[in-house]
Amino acid sequence: MSDKRRRRLPRNVREQEIIDAALHVFSKRGYHAAVVDEIAELAGISKPMVYLYLGSKEGLFVACIRRESQRLAATFKDAAQAGGSTPEQRLWAGLTAFFAFVAEHRDAWLVLHRQAPDQSEAISAELAQARRSIMAVVAGLVGQGITEGGRPGLGEQDADFVAHALVGAADSLTEWMERHPGQSPERMTIGLMNMMWVGMRNVLTGEVWTPPRET
Template identity: 50%
Template sequence: MAGGAKARRLPRVVRERQMVDAAVRCFARHGYQAASMDEIAELAGVSKPLVYLYLGSKEELFTACIRREAGALLAAVDAGVGGPEVPPDERLWAGLLAFFTYAAEHPDSWVVLSRQARTQGEPFAGEVARMRDEIVGFVAGLIGEAAGEADVVITGRDVDALAQALVGSAESLASWANETPGVAAKEAAATLMNFAWAGLGNLMKSERWSPR
């Protein structure tokens, strides 16, 4: 028996990952208030006292979920985007594709970030806001670069407004795509890219943006 117990022991980092995985799943399905620490422990295959020992209270566990999932989303977008030698429109396309792909492949994570965390007030909403600010800053930088290359004068306020609008559209579209059967991440990314870069007027004339 003792040997069997030792065989089941896992490093703390592995156990914590299992607990956060289970918590993300539970919070996404039931919401923060209705999620049960008992169910999270059961899904993770550990005792409830061990969850409290490793990750603290329910609030601390939810915060850990938000931080991990936000970090993973930002890392996915960052990895998908090319360097400054890549044209701004191609970088935006790559970033959108990475964003929608992550949301599609990690639907529970996206529900936690886009819906659950924002509706629970602080400190959870602030965690998501920091992630969003980073994405908005990235998009604003691309818009500014594109304007500079086109020799177009655009105010910082307009750049910020456009970046906010594009990120807000991406968030809404990602949720819609995940809830609509048959909508692939690439299709959602292309829809927003054409709307944002080619413009609605050009789309009405069947003029679409496409990667080089």
């Protein structure tokens, strides 16, 4: 790999490394308890560099949010779109991608969804925006299902309701996943599909859902 000596790096590369470090520290400590010096140290750099490149602690946080929420939304959207031709298949693919993302990028998820509702306008606005964009992707998928299902009487508001329930359930299940290591994203999704898609009522009477065949 690279030299043991601290190499000078071009700005855009160093910036990404700083954001990586910030994501880690923010996720571990939360926004307020996070200390910029610690982020700088983890990035292998001194504090003024952080301020030179990202402007402020707030700017640093916003940069984390922007980058990671975009990644997550893209991951989910791409997986769902490529996942198949029925709502069921797309839901399966999207949720599996979601659990895989959260398992792999735990820091990003914690920063996006487990921040206290404190801090400045700028930050809460940015967080709200990020969450809304993820919710919108999920709601889009659900809305598509409603349209294709041809069920009248259900509208955008219902899609949004369902999206909230889905995202919340998936979020909370990431905690369950922590306490039951070794669960694959697929197994998590199977469990959730049994609840949400098939319904508890039917699961209790013996029905079992299994992943749809490949397209």
